[in-house]
Amino acid sequence: MTDNFTYTLEAQDGRARAGRFTTPHGELLTPVFAPVGTAATVKALTPAQVEDLGASLVLANTYHLYLRPGDELVARMGGVHEFMQWHGPMLTDSGGFQVFSLGENSKITDEGVTFRSHIDGSTHHFTPERAVHIQENLGADIIMAFDECSDPYDRAYSQRAMQRTHAWLERCLEAKTRPDQALFGIVQGGIHPDLRAESAAFVASMDTPGIAIGGLSVGETKDEMHATLEIVDPLLPENKPRYLMGVGTPEDLVNSVYRGIDIFDCVLPTRLGRNHAAMLRRGGRLNLKNATFAADPNPIDETCTCYTCRTFTRAYLRHLISAKEMLSATLLSIHNLHTLIQLTQDMRASIQAGTFEEDFEPMLVKGKA
Amino acid sequence: MTDNFTYTLEAQDGRARAGRFTTPHGELLTPVFAPVGTAATVKALTPAQVEDLGASLVLANTYHLYLRPGDELVARMGGVHEFMQWHGPMLTDSGGFQVFSLGENSKITDEGVTFRSHIDGSTHHFTPERAVHIQENLGADIIMAFDECSDPYDRAYSQRAMQRTHAWLERCLEAKTRPDQALFGIVQGGIHPDLRAESAAFVASMDTPGIAIGGLSVGETKDEMHATLEIVDPLLPENKPRYLMGVGTPEDLVNSVYRGIDIFDCVLPTRLGRNHAAMLRRGGRLNLKNATFAADPNPIDETCTCYTCRTFTRAYLRHLISAKEMLSATLLSIHNLHTLIQLTQDMRASIQAGTFEEDFEPMLVKGKA
Numbered sequence: 092m093t094d095n096f097t098y099t100l101e102a103q104d105g106r107a108r109a110g111r112f113t114t115p116h117g118e119l120l121t122p123v124f125a126p127v128g129t130a131a132t133v134k135a136l137t138p139a140q141v142e143d144l145g146a147s148l149v150l151a152n153t154y155h156l157y158l159r160p161g162d163e164l165v166a167r168m169g170g171v172h173e174f175m176q177w178h179g180p181m182l183t184d185s186g187g188f189q190v191f192s193l194g195e196n197s198k199i200t201d202e203g204v205t206f207r208s209h210i211d212g213s214t215h216h217f218t219p220e221r222a223v224h225i226q227e228n229l230g231a232d233i234i235m236a237f238d239e240c241s242d243p244y245d246r247a248y249s250q251r252a253m254q255r256t257h258a259w260l261e262r263c264l265e266a267k268t269r270p271d272q273a274l275f276g277i278v279q280g281g282i283h284p285d286l287r288a289e290s291a292a293f294v295a296s297m298d299t300p301g302i303a304i305g306g307l308s309v310g311e312t313k314d315e316m317h318a319t320l321e322i323v324d325p326l327l328p329e330n331k332p333r334y335l336m337g338v339g340t341p342e343d344l345v346n347s348v349y350r351g352i353d354i355f356d357c358v359l360p361t362r363l364g365r366n367h368a369a370m371l372r373r374g375g376r377l378n379l380k381n382a383t384f385a386a387d388p389n390p391i392d393e394t395c396t397c398y399t400c401r402t403f404t405r406a407y408l409r410h411l412i413s414a415k416e417m418l419s420a421t422l423l424s425i426h427n428l429h430t431l432i433q434l435t436q437d438m439r440a441s442i443q444a445g446t447f448e449e450d451f452e453p454m455l456v457k458g459k460a
Numbered sequence: 461m462t463d464n465f466t467y468t469l470e471a472q473d474g475r476a477r478a479g480r481f482t483t484p485h486g487e488l489l490t491p492v493f494a495p496v497g498t499a500a501t502v503k504a505l506t507p508a509q510v511e512d513l514g515a516s517l518v519l520a521n522t523y524h525l526y527l528r529p530g531d532e533l534v535a536r537m538g539g540v541h542e543f544m545q546w547h548g549p550m551l552t553d554s555g556g557f558q559v560f561s562l563g564e565n566s567k568i569t570d571e572g573v574t575f576r577s578h579i580d581g582s583t584h585h586f587t588p589e590r591a592v593h594i595q596e597n598l599g600a601d602i603i604m605a606f607d608e609c610s611d612p613y614d615r616a617y618s619q620r621a622m623q624r625t626h627a628w629l630e631r632c633l634e635a636k637t638r639p640d641q642a643l644f645g646i647v648q649g650g651i652h653p654d655l656r657a658e659s660a661a662f663v664a665s666m667d668t669p670g671i672a673i674g675g676l677s678v679g680e681t682k683d684e685m686h687a688t689l690e691i692v693d694p695l696l697p698e699n700k701p702r703y704l705m706g707v708g709t710p711e712d713l714v715n716s717v718y719r720g721i722d723i724f725d726c727v728l729p730t731r732l733g734r735n736h737a738a739m740l741r742r743g744g745r746l747n748l749k750n751a752t753f754a755a756d757p758n759p760i761d762e763t764c765t766c767y768t769c770r771t772f773t774r775a776y777l778r779h780l781i782s783a784k785e786m787l788s789a790t791l792l793s794i795h796n797l798h799t800l801i802q803l804t805q806d807m808r809a810s811i812q813a814g815t816f817e818e819d820f821e822p823m824l825v826k827g828k829a
Contacts, residue, residue: 130779130780130783130785131776131779132780132783132785132787134785134786134787135786135787135790136787137509137767137787137790137791138771139767140506155783159779159782159783160754160775160778160779160782160783164754164755164775167755168755168757168773168775168776174773174775174776174779175776176771176772176776385529385533386533386536386537388537398506398508402507402545403545404537404543406529406533406537406543407500407537407543407544407545409529410499410500410528410529410543411499411501413528413529414499414501414524414528414529416499416501416503417503417504417786417789417790418501418503418504418505418506420786421504421506421786421790422506
């Protein structure tokens, strides 16, 4: 099984890593940022446009695809790659995060979670075994263990959720049958150093082909996020890729790579794109709905090489937004995704050149490290 | 001025014509279908996608661009080609059709039209001179005379509107200043043979570089549309392109080319695309929202060579529609536009081969011709 998934650490610069992770649908050159295709579509983009962006890994959401169109249907259509026509590597989450986000509409026990669909209110039940089975139907290259994400500040809850996450990881590994999928375990533990250390050690001991860090970017401070990564990093094996779930922004990517992270995903670039905001490479955003841009002949960012910046003015983008034209979401999503993908590629080059810290100095928050 | 715009009749098969019309932004190989980019965007598509479809001519709407973002702004941004980054030939309508469609919110005299904006209710005034001036600001290659479109069945109104249209054409030609734009006159006259003949003769006498036929596809029967084209066709000069405004469907394109038409535009392919419908080459539509298609592994049309049909299943398209994903509008617009553009290209090849009637026999409605 592990033959399908090998990680090679190609260069290291401080804690920052440049690596290569093989999957049945191709290689990931890390650090890598994965666009999110929640419902088997990166919103507002064709797969051809996603490919043109230089994306290598695309994420899809198990919770959404299970409810609609159904994982059995996706399996009948040849799996999620074939269904959405993304031929590169794919990753599915376990559905856990979405299910717990339903709040009062979900109920959790050690056995699993009962929840109501946000679409029609119907009742459903996920267990670790079921989350694996659904992900086997979807057929992504990388699948995730079913985990519980706690309020990071609630120590007692974070400990309970971590223990449950560990027990569920063992059940997921037991349930898994497909050799062409890599199941990643997930480190939990909120902002509590001892819990994070315990969780990192436990997940590392399970020898999964990659390790995810969950429960961050959920309300904690940047310092707490950085501190957590600094605790986890040295406890994880060097020969496995580390995936920081649901992150994020240019600043978060740089500061997480600085602390040993290899893989990222986030809905932010496409969500901001649908809400008129352009991400800037050095951090911050432009809200292109603003009248300031009505007659601005410049691109979003003169140094950006994306299709949107090579082609269109801020004035045109602002016009599309005013006229409620769908093209604005497409063009801003292209720019935002390009910004994060290009940033990971540039970080990779800097790590290989041994100049990471120098090149990204202005964006680094070094904290106590 | 006319040097910029020459039409060459390359082949004729019955009344059907294959030609070549030069504009400052490139040639149109006719018959040609123009996608509509109402607000300086072919809805849900990037200009790169429109180009990949093999589109040569793109239409934009004067009424919409005048109101938002304003023709003066478009001019400051370098004109509509530069603004929307479409580098091929473009055409703008005169705004007349939209203004008259406002019904009670527009008031017409021989001098011009006063109307209220559909966006904010503000009052505006268009005259033939103003319609030309706005179109000169926008800067399309082909611009249209300001005309009045009547209820086609109301003879007295159709006559009045026709006379006004003729007087306005003279004023438009008088007002026109840019040598790099071709102003097309418009034939009106409702469904009344004598009025249509009078209008065709008048517009032909004005020697504009092309001639449009307005006031069709506005509620009359197919037989009435065909009869009108048969009256107008022999009265128009052979050495000018003929543009049938606002048409349409595969059947209408075939039956209009059969009666001497060269240029078409219509919002239908993109509007249907946003409303879940796929146009079929031989006529008719598939509503892909239908549950029938939920597990259908076939493309919309197995014989279609568009990106959507080469790539995606009906099941996937139906899923995107169910999940309200924007990508469905993009993919269906690509299919629908491809269908009409490919159809015009195929008609051109048949005319050049002398097999038009034979090749399109199943779609032809011959009537009394």
